[in-house]
Amino acid sequence: MPTVLLTGFEPFDGEKVNPAWEAVAALAAERPAGVEIATAQLPCVFDGSIEALRAAIVEHRPELVVAVGQAGGRAVVTPELVAVNVRDARIPDNSGAQPVDVPVVDGGPAAYLSTLPVKACVAAIRAAGVPAALSHTAGTFVCNHIFYGLMHLLATEFPGVRGGFTHVPYLPEQVAALGLDRPSMALRTITDGLAALVGTALATTEDLAVTGGALH
Amino acid sequence: MPTVLLTGFEPFDGEKVNPAWEAVAALAAERPAGVEIATAQLPCVFDGSIEALRAAIVEHRPELVVAVGQAGGRAVVTPELVAVNVRDARIPDNSGAQPVDVPVVDGGPAAYLSTLPVKACVAAIRAAGVPAALSHTAGTFVCNHIFYGLMHLLATEFPGVRGGFTHVPYLPEQVAALGLDRPSMALRTITDGLAALVGTALATTEDLAVTGGALH
Amino acid sequence: MPTVLLTGFEPFDGEKVNPAWEAVAALAAERPAGVEIATAQLPCVFDGSIEALRAAIVEHRPELVVAVGQAGGRAVVTPELVAVNVRDARIPDNSGAQPVDVPVVDGGPAAYLSTLPVKACVAAIRAAGVPAALSHTAGTFVCNHIFYGLMHLLATEFPGVRGGFTHVPYLPEQVAALGLDRPSMALRTITDGLAALVGTALATTEDLAVTGGALH
Amino acid sequence: MPTVLLTGFEPFDGEKVNPAWEAVAALAAERPAGVEIATAQLPCVFDGSIEALRAAIVEHRPELVVAVGQAGGRAVVTPELVAVNVRDARIPDNSGAQPVDVPVVDGGPAAYLSTLPVKACVAAIRAAGVPAALSHTAGTFVCNHIFYGLMHLLATEFPGVRGGFTHVPYLPEQVAALGLDRPSMALRTITDGLAALVGTALATTEDLAVTGGALH
Secondary structure, eight states, rough: OOOEEEEEEETTOOOOOOOOHHHHHHHHHHTTOOEEEEEEESSOOOOOHHHHHHHHHHHOOOSSEEEEEBBBBBBBBBEEEEEESOOOOOSSOTSSSOOOOEEESOOOOEEOOSSSSSHHHHHHEEEEEEEEOOOOOOOOOOHHHHHHHHHHHHTOOOTOOOOOOOOOOOHHHHHHHHOOOOOOOOOHHHHHHHHHHHHHHOOEEEEEEEEOOOOO | OEEEEEEEEOOOOOOOOHHHHHHHHHHHHHHTTOOEEEEEEOOOOOOTTTHHHHHHHHHHHOOOEEEEEBBTOOOOEBOOOOEEEEOSSSSSSSEEEEOOOOOSSEEEEEEEEOOOOOHHHHHHHTTOOOBBOBSSOOOSSSHHHHHHHHHHHHHHHHHOOOEEEEEEEOOOOHHHHTTOOOOOOOOOHHHHHHHHHHHHHHHOOOOOOOOOOOOO | OEEEEEEEOOOOOOOOHHHHHHHHHHHHTTTTTTTTEEEEEEEEEEHHHHHHHHHHHHHHSSHHHHHHHHBBBBSSEEEEEEESOOEEEOOOOTOOOOOOEEEESTTOOOOEEOOOHHHHHHHHHHHTTTOOOOBSSSOOSSHHHHHHHHHHHHHHHHOEEEEEEEEEEEOHOOOHHOOOOOOOOOOHHHHHHEEEHHHHHOOOOSSSOOOOOOOO | OOOEEEEEOOTTTTSSSOHHHHHHHHHHHHHOTTTTEEEEEEOOOOHHHHHHHHHHHHHHHOOOEEEEOBBBBBBBBBEOOOOEEEEEOOOOOOOOOOOOOEOTTTTSSSSOEEEEEEEEHOOOHHHHTBBBBBOOOOOSSHHHHHHHHHHHHHHHHTTTTTEEEEEEEOHHHHHHTTTOOOBOOOOHHHHHHHHHHHHHHHOOOSOOOOOOOOOO
């Protein structure tokens, strides 16, 4: 049975919960058929989070790694295409660090592309009744940092392991507590979307030839 | 035990489901304590929908009437403040009618304000963990039509009965099927929000003195 | 030659300039043919602004009154359809007053509709190359207050005088100074739009029968 | 006197004008002091546009190249940080080609970062009174294609030449003709922004250490 490692972050930006971690934990607890789900909660910090991710990969030896992060304000589940070698923190991370225009990996390539079949994943998530769209930027905060770090680890230390990153929306209770008019998604919906993504990413190595492009 | 009449529309605009009716039916099926819930599904047409609403009021003799409608693209539950005496249809209704700048009620006042405690409702919905915000326009399609028609009926034929309207977002499966990057809300979340609205509207006749204002 | 009274507000919400007043002053300075433009700058306060507007109407005896206000964050010129009898201030006005759910006019109707040909105005503004759209809510701050106050004055004291309100976007320099990713519109563009609105509102008493409706 | 090559595209997506080319031509016609402006209008096609760009670089031997493209729907001028090695066309280009998930350059790196001082440029554009923001994705259409092609040319054939890409909003007349509620920017405003970008990019080789980061 293949092993998939799912990671989510601890809460950040003043939140008490992180929908990424909640969905990862919920999916693991459901023990989907045909796959062994391993999980790791990562600290929302620049220094140390990639090391924690590396330790989880070494421990679980997964065939596939999917890192998950909160994108507060986005309306749908958004598998990410591109990880860039940039740290540019608009707010401090959970340790107070706020790097500006520092590479994730000194001397690393400018970017990595996801090795998940991102368009097949978007199609599968939608087919499960969960709104999804391909994203072309994961930002420049800790989410992009861990996405880049993951792809760099896989490229340099774990050949043959595929991986990628997806953002997920706020939970309803987060938006309600903020008192804002912002999108959210129920944990059940996010978890269903994550299940569809994992199943498709495991089963599919050739992506769909359908456009997911953006004019700008 | 007080009776509350909840109405929702049939699907429109090419959809196969209407989250407003789904939430109304779900809440009624849950039989919340302390209240008798009566429901009516209204046709999404200009001609005849107010008559159907009137018949439901006559049949059920409610203390409170809450009409519910789908606002595809909105991110949160939005109790409406103002019903305007305008029909201006951007698309045809379910009978093919598309009135432009015709009053809902000839000779009626330009608008009615909701007699629900809309700010207390927004606060209660949020306290239930469901995103909500006050809205100052219900548009000019069948939703506004039924809202205006309701308030006119209550003002002219059913003194003492309070009422109002709330919009609710798309369900996740609607947005997934459309393949768009638009907000949605799970039926469970919408239903919880509607329950909070109904409970608060029943219990509260004096609204909260907190701002829900918009600069424009 | 007919006289049109144009009003704009002084700056508010921490701004140093108000695009509404700038456009009103610019259009007056251009002395468009076939019309006498009178102007009044109104204070951005609830108490006293309607009185200042009334004084300007008495002084200039216009055939038409168009009040103009800033809608920071809107992308296009938006003639308003509905003025509601509600003051609900999200921020204090320029005198520090912040009324919540107080009527503009005690005992006044719930709303007035613009007596401008709003759809013909939208069409004419667009034909002049300026983005425009009909709006169904002017908010609940001082802009709506003066719009409602204007329509009440015209209905009760100045029969035969037509009037309405339009919102206009931020100027580019306002958004640049705020450092935000928000829409703006150049003063030249706003002024061209206002000229088209005034010319059409003067020439047209029967509105276009085209939809400008909103589903919600 | 240093030479700067500015490029803009021909119209695409059914438009009759391209604000990018209009601004490039307008700035060149103004002959700003201290710089020689060369221009090239590029075809909005995947096949051939990079060759046309290369020919213009060979002809003009610029110190700096700034490619400019239309981002219809964006509200502000957005210098781009990242060019990705992906062609994924949501609509056909002007020759009818619609590649899906094809690299811009076979075997090229996954991405290039702009060698413009993008944050200093954003700050300078804003200081000129023009709204601006850093963007982390140029999409996957012809704009990203030419941006990637430019950076690849500079990296492989023209060492020492710096370059990058900026998107600009629709012109007001485009949005007016579309009849939409979308942001736009006057040609005068865009041109002022482009002038500030060019001046700053010429004078600055060390970027500002200020955050321009995005959480996601």
